[in-house]
Amino acid sequence: MRNHYGSLCTEMYEALHPAAPEDELGFYLSYARRGQRIFEPLCGSGRFLVPFLERGFDVGGMDSSEEMLAKLKEKAPDAQVVCATVEEWQPAAGKFDYLFITSGSLSLFTDADACRAVLRKVRGALRTGGVFAFAVDTVAAREPDSAGYEVGASVKTAEGLDLILKSKYRYDEATRTQFSPGIYELYDGDRLLRSEPMDFQTHLYGPGEMNRLLREVGFSQVKAYSSFDKAPAAPDAALESETLLYECTA
Template sequence: MNKQNYYGNLCTQMYEILHEKAPSDELDFYLSYAKKSDKILEPLCGSGRFLIPFLQRGFDIMGIDNSCEMLERLRQKAPNANVIHGEIMHHTFYHQFDYIFIPSGSISLFTDMNLCKQILSHLKGLLTSGGRLVFAVDTIACQCEDDIDYKPSLAVKTQEGYDLIAKTKNFYDTTSKTQFSPSVYELYDGATLLESQYMDFQTHLYELGEMEQCLKEIGFDKVMIYSSFAKEQAINNECENFIYECRL
């Protein structure tokens, strides 16, 4: 499947090996906004490294993701999880949410700025009065050096003992502020190539003030911007993430 930022089988396998659990500081940050009485939504929930800990703590949480492969892994770990396969803009929700969160800089996967604004506006419309939208984006501090050729970037061993290798090249477009990092995932049994998959990975890298303007235009007038999960105020572009706390 040649779809921008789609997590296919091999990419999902590598992601699960490298990111089995959510970082504790990041998980605690998002948990700090949750109340047991809340209805919670995690768009782009992936294989559930955040959603499952919420579920285990007794929170009423729903997830949605467009990757069948990532959701399959989630359901293997948490068969009773309330998760939906679909696109956030095209799914009809029949109630609103008190808390919506998107961790891991995943909002940056929407490199079409008009679409990103539409999605954030849509999420605002899903919030109850007094609801919270909390999310992170990648910053220009995450910019990679340009590579014209694919180079091995990651390598892991699968449960079957196979070698799973990611080869990546990078190009940063200064006009659109898009980091292009197309990747090829290759699964080997010794020297034998068993499977190969391509991923068209792209992210928008933000500068301070850029997302704030978007949120203002959408209608969020109560916004806090942090540079860390310790809630340090963002003052420049030197941090790798901006974290936004938006309240109605």
């Protein structure tokens, strides 16, 4: 399944990203208010959702990976989360005050029509005046094409086993799609215990591309930032900043 976070992928993700970066977390927390209804699609293992809960916010979430949600539930057993794809999600109209999608995860929707449908669904789920904050990867984040798989990360599991990620890269200029297939391998010494392939793909946004989509689906105000301290993004920021951040008002 494309972009699916399986058990080995989830274990490595937790080892490499045990907590949300403070500057990124602060950006998303800056829009949250007491008494609001908040929701995080693509919440993963909860490295952002759990800090929201710990601060007393009314927040729920959704992810298509059972493995990631199981990790979230270990951290916050009472968290209100559901296992579903964004395509399956059917929120009531005008239900939320604030929605957020972190870590460039909106770029996982590589098809323009699919991304447009997600944005429309988010827009419809927000109350008038509600805020949607998110990030996307840009063409500045493009990885050089590689001939074959190379080890990109290696961690020790709690059991003392070696978990390795091998990746390769190919970029399609016509569609601005970054193909990053990977293979997770679990070793006990030199003995391979298990492997897990992942067909990872992201869309890398060019200048003005996301702004046009947001206007098209009906957001009344759109602000783009090039950093978590909300420095306004220049029109061609996608050529220099690997991530662009957006604040949109319904």
